[in-house]
Amino acid sequence: MDEDDILKRIHSLVDEEHALRDSSEHTDETRARMSKVEADLDQCWDLLRQRRAKRQYDEDPDEAQPRPEQTVETYLQ
Numbered sequence: 001m002d003e004d005d006i007l008k009r010i011h012s013l014v015d016e017e018h019a020l021r022d023s024s025e026h027t028d029e030t031r032a033r034m035s036k037v038e039a040d041l042d043q044c045w046d047l048l049r050q051r052r053a054k055r056q057y058d059e060d061p062d063e064a065q066p067r068p069e070q071t072v073e074t075y076l077q
Helices: 003-020 028-056
Strands: none
Touching: 003 028
C-alpha cells in the first residue's frame, strides 16, 4: 500500500466515521463499527507516519508494516 492508497483509505474511514456520528441511531452495532473505524484510522495514520519516517531517513518506505490494533491504540497523542 503506497501513501496515496493510505490517504484514500483514511479519507474513506473519516467519511464513514462522520456518517456514523451524524446518524440518529446509535445501536450496539453502530458503536462497535465506530470503534472499529477508529482503530482502523489509528493503524492507517501509524502506517503513514512509518512510511514518511523511513523515507526521511533514506530507508525503504515499502518496508513499513501495519502494527497491531492493540499497539496503536495505546499510543499517547
